[in-house]
Amino acid sequence: MTLDPARVTTITFDSYSTLVDVDAAESALEARVEDPAPVSKLWRARSLEYTFVANHIDAYQPFYEMNRDALQYALDAHGADISREARDEILAVYHELDVFDDVRDGIERLRVGGYDCYVVSNGNPEMLASMVGHADIGDLIEDTISADEVETFKPAPEIYRHAAARTGTPIDEIAHVSAGWFDVQGAKHAGMQGVRVDRKGSPWDPFDGEPDLTIDSFHDLCEALGV
Helix, strand or coil: CCCCCCCCEEEECCCCCCCCEHHHHHHHHHCCCCCCHHHHHHHHHHHHHHHHHHHHHCCCCHEEEEEEECHHHHHHEEEEEEEHHHHHHHHHHCCCECCCCCHHHHHHHHHHHCEEEEEEECCCCCHHHHHHHCCCCCCCCEEEEEHHHCCCCCCCCHHHHHHHHHHHHCCCEEEEEEHHHHHHHHHHHHEEEEEEEEECCCCCCCCCCCCCCEEEEHHHHHHCCCC
């Protein structure tokens, strides 16, 4: 472990795949698509690719719109001919994704331990408001910080620097927790400590160094910080 607990005063969390399970979106496809698994996988991959490209060509759109376009592409790529209304019903599942079991209890432990907790996400404000409400963590986090505020997606350093400014915390006193390897790397390069949450036993991408800490659940982070 290279995480330095003595430097951490604020903890920021990614949202999708970190607080809530994007794989649960596959259930919304099951009733409408013959083979939902590859559609779901391509949908998620394409939505992230759109954010990466948008950063480079200055073509920002709110994440909900990009996610809609990515879903349409995934449906088209797999020959799934469904109505626009059905597509939008599938997309709406992002407002009520399954919450990981350790989220509320883990964040509560961190709060009791004296850490200010925030959500920093590519999601636009409406998405984050519904996610926080569905996850029942509104009483535990200080605020949500959206890429929409700077019109720049992760892993660009601007969003992490903006998060530090919004939290009023020196950037090197923030530990950023994410299931996304690119998000962990983005946070580290911007000056935060990067904590990877790996609930599914996935290999770490060997590109450009290791996380400061890898955890199976938020309770592991609590233990590492001594709370």
